[in-house]
Amino acid sequence: xxxxxxxxxxxxxxxxxxxxxxxxxxxxxxxxxxxxxxxxxxxxxxxxxxxxxxxxxxxxxxxxxxxxxxxxxxxxxxxxxxxxxxxxxxxxxxxxxxxxxxxxxxxxxxxxxxxxxxxxxxxxxxxxxxxxxxxxxxxxxxxxxxxxxxxxxxxxxxxxxxxxxxxxxxxxxxxxxxxxxxxxxxxxxxxxxxxxxxxxxxxxxxxxxxxxxxxxxxxxxxxxxxxxxxxxxxxxxxxxxxxxxxxxxxxxxxxxxxxxxxxxxxxxxxxxxxxxxxxxxxxxxxxxxxxxxxxxxxxxxxxxxxxxxxxxxxxxxxxxxxxxxxxxxxxxxxxxxxxxxxxxxxxxx
Numbered sequence: 001x002x003x004x005x006x007x008x009x010x011x012x013x014x015x016x017x018x019x020x021x022x023x024x025x026x027x028x029x030x031x032x033x034x035x036x037x038x039x040x041x042x043x044x045x046x047x048x049x050x051x052x053x054x055x056x057x058x059x060x061x062x063x064x065x066x067x068x069x070x071x072x073x074x075x076x077x078x079x080x081x082x083x084x085x086x087x088x089x090x091x092x093x094x095x096x097x098x099x100x101x102x103x104x105x106x107x108x109x110x111x112x113x114x115x116x117x118x119x120x121x122x123x124x125x126x127x128x129x130x131x132x133x134x135x136x137x138x139x140x141x142x143x144x145x146x147x148x149x150x151x152x153x154x155x156x157x158x159x160x161x162x163x164x165x166x167x168x169x170x171x172x173x174x175x176x177x178x179x180x181x182x183x184x185x186x187x188x189x190x191x192x193x194x195x196x197x198x199x200x201x202x203x204x205x206x207x208x209x210x211x212x213x214x215x216x217x218x219x220x221x222x223x224x225x226x227x228x229x230x231x232x233x234x235x236x237x238x239x240x241x242x243x244x245x246x247x248x249x250x251x252x253x254x255x256x257x258x259x260x261x262x263x264x265x266x267x268x269x270x271x272x273x274x275x276x277x278x279x280x281x282x283x284x285x286x287x288x289x290x291x292x293x294x295x296x297x298x299x300x301x302x303x304x305x306x307x308x309x310x311x312x313x314x315x316x317x318x319x320x321x322x323x324x325x326x327x328x329x330x331x332x333x334x335x336x337x338x339x340x341x342x343x344x345x346x347x348x349x
Contacts, residue, residue, distance in 0.1 A: 043107035055145035071180035108169035122151020253318035266328035289324035
C-alpha cells in the first residue's frame with residue numbers, strides 16, 4: 001500500500017509540474033503576441049475627437065508625421081494642396097475620407113498600456129521612430145487644434161491621444177497615410193486602347209514617324225502611314241507599344257512646368273477615332289523624367305480635351321524611366337527605311 005500511495009504522489013507531482021510548465025508557455029506566448037485582454041472603459045462609444053467639426057472649419061494645415069517622412073496638406077486660396085508640389089491639388093475623395101473618418105471615429109475597448117507593445121498595433125510614436133501616424137490639425141495661428149496617433153493591424157484600426165499611454169481599438173476607418181504621393185490627383189487621362197487611331201512620333205534626333213490603324217483592328221495593327229508607308233516595321237509590338245503609351249499613363253509625381261530646365265527630347269501626339277488629340281512632350285530633367293500634356297479639342301472630343309487641359313495645363317508630370325521610354329523611342333527602333341531599288345543601276349566593275 002505504501003508503494004501504491006508513493007507512486008500516486010509521484011504521478012500527481014508530475015501532472016502538476018507539466019500543467020505549470022504549460023501555463024508558463026502560454027503566458028510567454030500571450031506576452032510575446034501582445035494580445036492584451038480588452039478593457040471596457042468610460043470612453044467606449046464616444047467620439048475620439050469630439051471638437052473635430054470646429055477644428056476642421058478652422059483648419060489651415062493637416063500635418064502627417066511618420067517615422068521615415070512627414071508631409072503637410074495646405075488649405076490655400078485655390079483649395080487643398082500638398083506642400084512641395086508647387087500648389088498641385090490633392091485628391092478630393094481622399095481628403096473627404098480623412099475628414100469624415102476623423103469626425104466619426106469612436107472609442108472601442110481599451111488595449112495595451114505597455115510602451116513596448118505599441119509598435120505591434122501601429123501606435124508607436126513616429127516622433128520617436130515608432131510605427132504610428134501622427135495626424136495634427138493646425139489653424140492659421142499655427143496652433144494644433146486636434147491631434148491623434150493612429151495605426152492599423154489587420155482589419156482593426158487603433159488610436160491613442162499623443163502623450164497618453166493607453167491604446168484603444170477604435171470604430172471607423174481612415175485612408176492610408178503612408179505615401180504622400182497618393183494624395184495627388186494624378187488621374188489625368190482615361191483613354192481606352194480601342195479609341196486610339198494614330199500616333200505621330202518625333203525622336204531626339206528629329207526623326208519622325210506616323211503610325212495608323214483602322215477602326216476595330218487589333219492593338220498590333222498599327223502600320224506606317226503616308227509619307228512613311230514604304231517603311232518596314234521592326235516588329236508589330238515595336239509599333240503598338242509607343243502607339244498606345246498614352247492609355248497607360250501613370251504619373252508618379254508632379255511639378256510646375258515653369259520649373260523644367262531642359263529642352264524636350266521627344267514629342268508624342270495621340271489621335272483618337274472621335275477627333276481628340278493629346279500632344280505630349282518629354283523632358284529628361286536632372287531630378288527625373290517628365291512629360292507635359294496639351295489636348296487639342298475637336299468635335300466630340302472637345303469636352304474631354306477641356307477636362308484634360310484643366311488638370312494638365314501648367315504642370316509637368318513625372319514618370320518612371322520605363323514608362324517615359326515608351327513615349328520617347330528612337331524611330332529606328334520601330335521602322336527601317338525602304339530598301340532602295342537598284343535594279344537599273346549599272347553593274348559594278
